[in-house]
Amino acid sequence: MTAHQLNADLVQQVESILFTPVRLREGYDMGEVDQFLDQLAANLAVGKSVRPIVDAAVFTPVRLREGYDMGDVDQFLDRMVAESERRQQADTASAPRPPVDAAAAHPGNYPVAASGAPSVIEERPGLMARLFGRK
16 A cells, blocks of 8 residues: 555544634644644655654634634644554555564664653653744
């Protein structure tokens, strides 16, 4: 299955999404979000990873003019990243794998947690923290 076939419905979701407009509370600049969604759809269409562009995305907050609800945009982008990564993993898992060299697979290559125990899970900040540098 090609990347285009794999992500065609995700591209359609990006192209058809309608976010809640807000005026009296803070929202994301509509033009910036719309422009970003075009870039997101283009990456999905060719099978590129979308996490790097979503992680790097920064939208200007607007208050006295119409903007998109921040929570709606953030949730949608998180959903698109998760779904595209899930599909890429499923596609990779179904592809034939080369034989693994047992000597090359060393158990000491995992990151070490603060407790000193090996960990395969690396904690990542949420979307808001990545977009605005908040902790």
